[in-house]
Amino acid sequence: MTAIRLEAVSKVFEGEHLAVDELSLEVADGEFMVLLGPSGCGKTTLLRMIAGLERVTAGEVWFGRTNGTRLAPRDRQVAMVFQTGALYPNRTARENIMFPLQIAGQDDADASSTAAGLAQILSLGPVLDRLPRTLSGGQRQRVAIGRALVRRPSVFLLDEPLSNLDTTMRTELRQEIGAMTRDLNVTTLYVTHDQVEALTLADRIAVMRDGRIEDVGTPAQVYNDPATAFVAGFLGSPRINLLSATIRVTSHHRVALDFGAQSIQLSPTDRRSLILRNHDGAQVIVGARSNAFSLITNQDVANQLTGTLRAFEFHGQQSIAFVECGIQVVDPDRVGLARPMHASPDQDDEVPTSLLTRLLSRVGRSGRSDPPAEPLVPPTHRRADLVIEIPPEADLKRGTRVHLALDTSRIHIFDRTGRRVDRITR
Numbered sequence: 001m002t003a004i005r006l007e008a009v010s011k012v013f014e015g016e017h018l019a020v021d022e023l024s025l026e027v028a029d030g031e032f033m034v035l036l037g038p039s040g041c042g043k044t045t046l047l048r049m050i051a052g053l054e055r056v057t058a059g060e061v062w063f064g065r066t067n068g069t070r071l072a073p074r075d076r077q078v079a080m081v082f083q084t085g086a087l088y089p090n091r092t093a094r095e096n097i098m099f100p101l102q103i104a105g106q107d108d109a110d111a112s113s114t115a116a117g118l119a120q121i122l123s124l125g126p127v128l129d130r131l132p133r134t135l136s137g138g139q140r141q142r143v144a145i146g147r148a149l150v151r152r153p154s155v156f157l158l159d160e161p162l163s164n165l166d167t168t169m170r171t172e173l174r175q176e177i178g179a180m181t182r183d184l185n186v187t188t189l190y191v192t193h194d195q196v197e198a199l200t201l202a203d204r205i206a207v208m209r210d211g212r213i214e215d216v217g218t219p220a221q222v223y224n225d226p227a228t229a230f231v232a233g234f235l236g237s238p239r240i241n242l243l244s245a246t247i248r249v250t251s252h253h254r255v256a257l258d259f260g261a262q263s264i265q266l267s268p269t270d271r272r273s274l275i276l277r278n279h280d281g282a283q284v285i286v287g288a289r290s291n292a293f294s295l296i297t298n299q300d301v302a303n304q305l306t307g308t309l310r311a312f313e314f315h316g317q318q319s320i321a322f323v324e325c326g327i328q329v330v331d332p333d334r335v336g337l338a339r340p341m342h343a344s345p346d347q348d349d350e351v352p353t354s355l356l357t358r359l360l361s362r363v364g365r366s367g368r369s370d371p372p373a374e375p376l377v378p379p380t381h382r383r384a385d386l387v388i389e390i391p392p393e394a395d396l397k398r399g400t401r402v403h404l405a406l407d408t409s410r411i412h413i414f415d416r417t418g419r420r421v422d423r424i425t426r
C-alpha cells in the first residue's frame with residue numbers, strides 16, 4: 001500500500017494548452033479518493049501523469065517515499081482501468097485476468113486459481129471461460145478491473161469506469177468497486193464527473209475545475225461546507241441557488257443581505273456575523289439550496305422572500321418550484337472564471353493567476369478562453385428563478401404570489417469570485 005503525493009504538478013500540452021495547473025494533492029495510504037469535475041477540467045490527464053502515461057511538465061509525483069515523477073509506468077506499481085477496459089478479444093475472461101501474472105512469470109495453475117478467486121469477488125464465476133464479445137458491458141468492466149487488480153497494485157486508478165453502463169449496472173458495479181477496494185485496502189483514485197458516484201464512493205472528494213482543485217474533503221464536507229460557489233453548484237440536485245447580494249451592517253451590528261428589492265438578516269446568534277460585520281457594503285453571492293426555503297402562509301415571519309410562482313415540476317417525493325423574486329441569480333459555472341458574468345473589470349484581478357496565464361503573458365497572449373456558452377436549462381426554468389423544493393401535495397397555481405422563509409443557518413456566502421467568506425469550520 002502506498003500514499004500518493006502530487007506536488008505542484010502541471011501539464012502543458014503542445015500548443016500551450018494548460019490541462020493541469022500546479023496541482024497539489026495527497027491521497028492517504030488505502031484511501032479512496034474521487035476526482036470530480038466537469039468535462040475537460042484535467043482529470044484524465046492527472047490520472048495519466050500518475051500512471052506514467054503522460055509526462056509531467058512541472059512538479060513531482062510521489063509514491064510513499066519514492067519520487068516517481070520520472071519512473072517508467074511498469075516501475076510504479078500502479079494499475080489503471082479506463083472508460084472501456086480494453087480486453088484481449090481472443091482470450092477468455094479467466095485468461096484476461098491471469099495474463100499479468102503469466103507475464104510476471106507465475107505458472108499457469110497458480111495464475112488460474114488466483115484469477116478464479118478474484119472472479120468470485122467480482123461476480124464473474126459463471127462467465128470465466130467466455131470470450132469478451134459474449135459478455136455484457138458490465139461484465140467486461142469487471143474483467144478489466146480483475147485484470148488490473150490481480151497483481152495487487154499499490155495504487156489503483158479508475159477513469160470513469162462506469163460511464164458506458166446502464167443505470168442498474170452502474171449502481172451494482174459502483175457498490176462492488178467500493179467494497180472491493182476497501183477489502184483490498186488499495187490506494188484508489190477514481191475519476192468521474194458524476195456527483196452521485198463521487199458522493200457515494202469516496203472517502204474524500206477532490207473537486208477539479210480548469211486544471212486546479214477547488215476543494216478537497218469528505219463528501220459531507222464538500223456538500224455542506226463547499227469552498228467555492230462552483231463546488232456548491234457542482235454538487236447537489238437541483239443546483240444551488242446563487243443570489244447576488246450586498247452586505248449591510250445595521251447600527252446594532254446586525255448583518256443583512258440586501259438583494260435589491262428584498263433583504264434578509266442573519267440571526268444575532270449566527271457566529272458568521274462576526275466575520276461579515278467587516279464586509280459592510282461588499283458585493284457577495286448568497287448560496288441557498290432548494291431545501292433551505294420553505295413555503296409559508298404567515299407573512300409576519302422574519303427572513304422571507306416574496307415572489308411569483310412561475311412553474312413547478314412533479315419529481316415523485318417532492319416537487320420543484322420555480323419562483324421569480326426579482327433577484328439577480330448567478331450561474332455557478334461562470335463564477336470565478338477570468339471574466340465573471342457580473343464582475344466589473346477591476347474584479348478580474350482577484351482571480352488567481354494560473355501557470356499558463358503567467359507563461360502566456362510572456363508571449364503576450366491571454367491564458368483563458370471565453371466563458372462557455374450558457375448550459376441548457378429545463379424549459380420551465382428561467383435563469384432569474386429561485387429553484388425551491390415544495391411538498392408534492394402543495395396545491396399551487398402558476399402566477400400566484402408566494403412567500404418563502406429562508407433558513408439563514410443553511411446559506412453560504414461567497415465573494416464575487418466565488419470564494420467562501422463566511423467559513424468557520426474546516
Ligand SMILES: Nc1ncnc2c1ncn2[C@@H]1O[C@H](COP(=O)(O)OP(=O)(O)OP(=O)(O)O)[C@@H](O)[C@H]1O
Nearest residue numbers: 013014017019038039040041042043044045046193
Ligand atoms: N494529448 C493532448 N493534447 C492536447 N490537449 C489535450 C490532450 N489531452 C487532453 N488535452 C486537453 O486537456 C484538457 C484536459 O483534458 P482531460 O481529458 O484531462 O479532461 P477530463 O477532465 O478528463 O475530461 P473528460 O471528463 O471529458 O474526460 C482538455 O482541454 C483536453 O482537450
